[in-house]
Amino acid sequence: MIxxxxxxxxxxxxxxxxxxxxxxxxxxxxxxxxxxxxTKKQSHHDWSIYNxxxxxxxxxxxxxxxxxxxxxxxxxxxxxxxxxxxxVNKHIHLLNRMLxxxxxxxxxxxxxxxxxxxxxLSVGDHTQRFLSADEIERLLAACRANQHPFLYxxxxxLLLTGARKGEARMAVWSxxxxxxxxxxVPRSKNGxxxxxxxxxxxxxxxxxxxKKSDEMMLPSEADNYLFTNPMTRTAYQSFYxxxxxxxxxxxxxxxxxxxxxxxxxxxxxxxxxxxYEVQTLLGHxxxxxxxxxxxLAPDLLQNRTEIVGGIVGGGHF
Numbered sequence: 001m002i003x004x005x006x007x008x009x010x011x012x013x014x015x016x017x018x019x020x021x022x023x024x025x026x027x028x029x030x031x032x033x034x035x036x037x038x039t040k041k042q043s044h045h046d047w048s049i050y051n052x053x054x055x056x057x058x059x060x061x062x063x064x065x066x067x068x069x070x071x072x073x074x075x076x077x078x079x080x081x082x083x084x085x086x087x088v089n090k091h092i093h094l095l096n097r098m099l100x101x102x103x104x105x106x107x108x109x110x111x112x113x114x115x116x117x118x119x120x121l122s123v124g125d126h127t128q129r130f131l132s133a134d135e136i137e138r139l140l141a142a143c144r145a146n147q148h149p150f151l152y153x154x155x156x157x158l159l160l161t162g163a164r165k166g167e168a169r170m171a172v173w174s175x176x177x178x179x180x181x182x183x184x185v186p187r188s189k190n191g192x193x194x195x196x197x198x199x200x201x202x203x204x205x206x207x208x209x210x211k212k213s214d215e216m217m218l219p220s221e222a223d224n225y226l227f228t229n230p231m232t233r234t235a236y237q238s239f240y241x242x243x244x245x246x247x248x249x250x251x252x253x254x255x256x257x258x259x260x261x262x263x264x265x266x267x268x269x270x271x272x273x274x275x276y277e278v279q280t281l282l283g284h285x286x287x288x289x290x291x292x293x294x295x296l297a298p299d300l301l302q303n304r305t306e307i308v309g310g311i312v313g314g315g316h317f
Contacts, residue, residue: 025059067114085121092118129259130266142250148242150227160202162264165257174222194283
């Protein structure tokens with residue numbers, strides 16, 4: 001199939017009803033991305049998505065040329081190329097956001113039925129994944145054997161705290177109160193600060209992180225990151241490369257880093273911890289958000305049904 005995006009596009013002109021016509025590349029480079037850097041916590045994701053999935057395909061089009069047929073083909077080609085629908089939805093979100101800002105800033109008409117926001121793709125019910133005790137042991141063994149100096153400690157820390165990977169990656173030592181055993185996240189996913197209660201095992205991991213940093217002559221003062229990249233002397237951009245190697249070696253190819261957070265919640269619930277308590281530990285704003293982590297083990301559910309069986313079957317009625 002010949003790509004819809006291989007056709008030539010006219011050169012940039014400065015004549016339009018709004019006084020300016022920009023290509024998508026010009027809009028992203030000169031207006032959108034500077035705005036994203038100033039207003040978003042992790043603008044580098046936008047930079048990566050745009051350069052990989054939009055700059056070549058859509059970037060030469062003027063903003064008012066990016067109409068429904070063009071956007072639909074752009075989405076379809078990504079699906080045909082084998083990208084996961086959830087991944088394509090992230091790309092859709094960025095393009096919709098850019099076009100919405102272009103309308104807001106007057107570079108596009110406020111309403112154009114030929115340039116509507118792209119609808120997100122249906123991804124079906126997401127399969128929640130959590131680790132068994134045996135899988136945790138295999139994963140940690142593979143992480144310990146990995147050459148990455150902090151992968152084992154990073155993964156163990158996530159398992160023990162239920163934290164998001166970004167929260168741990170960007171944590172600095174001043175966020176940790178060892179006396180109260182509290183880790184304060186200045187800004188969580190919902191934009192608010194939250195406090196993470198640290199277990200004895202989590203405190204031990206923090207001690208090991210500091211020891212590892214000292215061994216590698218990395219700084220571990222109040223304003224330094226817990227996980228300092230020895231090459232850049234700042235926070236790691238990600239742990240993905242080493243994570244994929246260790247995960248595959250453990251035979252857990254379907255496992256995501258975020259599933260460590262699922263596992264933390266599931267282990268607590270399987271031990272009888274209430275949803276309200278798990279909600280507090282995870283920093284969720286509502287119990288409905290925590291409900292998706294409530295994967296009760298079959299043997300625990302069996303025990304719960306025996307409670308009713310003991311009452312009804314015991315002749316109390």
